[in-house]
Amino acid sequence: MYKTFRPLIYKLTPEQAHHTTIWMLQMAGWFSPATALVRAMYRARKNGPSVECMGLNFPNPVGMAAGYDKDGLGWRGLAALGFGHIEVGTITPKAQPGNPKPRVFRLVEDEGVINRMGFPNNGADFLAGKIKHARGNGFILGVNIGKNKITPNESAIDDYLLLTRKFAPLADYLAINVSSPNTPGLRELQSRKALQDLLQPLSAEIATAGHAIGRKVPMVVKLAPDMTDEELDGALDVIMSCGMDGVIISNTTTQRPQLRSSLANETGGLSGRPLKDLNTAMVRKVVTRTAGKLPVIASGGIIEPQDAQEKIDAGASLVQVYTGLIYTGPELVRDILNYGLK
Template sequence: MLYKNIAKPVLFKMDPEKAHHLIIDGLHTFGNLPGGRAVLNTVWGVRAAAELRTELWGIEFPNPVGLAAGLDKNGKAVPGFSNIGFGFMEVGTVTPKPQEGNPLPRLFRLPEDTALINRMGFNNVGIEGMKRNLRNQGKRTIPLAINIGKNKATPNEQAENDYRACIEALYGYGDFFVVNISSPNTPDLRSLQHGDELSSLLVAVKDEISRQHARFGGREKPVLVKIAPDLTAQEVEYMAATILRSNVSGIIASNTTIGREGLQSRHRGETGGLSGRPLTERSTALISELYRATEGKLPIIGSGGIFTAEDAYAKIRAGASLVEIYTALIYEGPAVLGRINQGLIRLLRKDGFSNVSEAIGAAHRGK
């Protein structure tokens, strides 16, 4: 109620991007104050539950609900986000060189559709800036994924160099990495999802992960691929086969959509990626297709239009091992995490599952 009754009315009167920066700066400041993390955890933290604790790629997740990339682009507020109930989080997308992104305005609220449209364009401080931010924040309490991309000026035929540079610079700071080839806001980026370009890029990424593993030792860090929801069934089949052959660790489904079906808001015609409620069913269907195409052999993180426990549970039953939210946090505030987690426990118990891992892909087994 604190967010919806007090903070949200103020934030929603502000320019969306200015409100975004205010939230990130506030969480950065508060998360680094003496006792600040404890206060955040007391107000919004999620009670640990054995039913929701899971392990994937040798990484322990206290609950399956994470923060999607795009909110904390520069890894500036990791301590703050870590203490409001997330089970893990993504930072980024980060590119080797800093870039300003697309011209303003580039972020739009669609309240009638419970959605957002953004055309940010990978605005970020670059790998050295993110490295400084992550280095200065101390020990993390939840797993951290680093979402990596290519600079706008880098041609696709040289894209692998940018992804390699991100992994080399940041390997010691993340628990796993996400290759972003699906943002609609960087010209030609989505073409990396198809054909030989995808295969060659993933070979290069895996090679760089292996090189850094040899350098750092320990467990080799997982790498996932984030794909778009705007794919044909044939493209999903081909992409799933290519990703399986590449031996990457998993898929995130999905990024934002360029579709605009059924929108009511005056901003519906804005260029960019659409997130939020209009993506709920589309992303769940994509997860189901990917789970079938990979025969459940490749972990999937489900993202897109999750606002309730039922939304999250549908994605888990469709084949997602973990889920992520973004737009729901903007519209509902941090309390949404507690509601989703508590609701998941209720739904798992109703279906006779003792742990969330047992529900993964249950829809395909008729359970």
């Protein structure tokens, strides 16, 4: 069905299409007949398989990656599509507009997207208001947190601490974004010392928050796919020594592997099918280097069900989709679950 309407959707700019689908998900979530219709159209034939990961019970392995629903507007509609977890954000303490437009580009020939959004969002208070009743609705809720563009790296910890305090009571888990290529200098926080200086106080803060609310709130770190082996080893050492609960592999890439689209040289992070092999290799590398002791959420290049199985085979516990929805449609979640991940 989606493929029938896809040419019309592609007549909109990528951001227009995005805002339209968010609005549709809002409507689907607010009106119970619409919610029931979405469930009937897109729910998988069978539930699960459920996944025990990071002390949480995920109803199925398929999640909505951060970046789609930055402000927590469409979580009800996304839940109706059958996602096992939904990661909202990336959110920053203060609202910010992001980078100048145009900043999102469809690479249709490559089934990819280049974006240089720069964390546009309505700020932490806005998101908190939107998701205050989201937990406990049949899916796991993650909140992806980042620093404001105007915050220097030396003060980044203040932004992350503020967001940890604010969202620990509202989320099932928190994701630390230090890997977007579209906020100047952000990836420098992945270096061993910078990451240590960030994660040590965050680890203490999330433990304090968990004690206060009476439940553990897992914390994961989202890494870039463009790290050298030495950089990755350093980051993993810090992540494990600081007691983080997992990693998301990965953010978008700045590499441009044999792209056919005329938009291939646009600045920004590349996602979709061109990221798939790089992402899977990184998943396998992380699983090997941590001896399988660190849960991995694989996010990158899942366009069809077999791609999701490939991530699981590489050692991922969970998968996330985003760009695949642009090319396959909302039925991607159903198709992955009906495929039967093993």
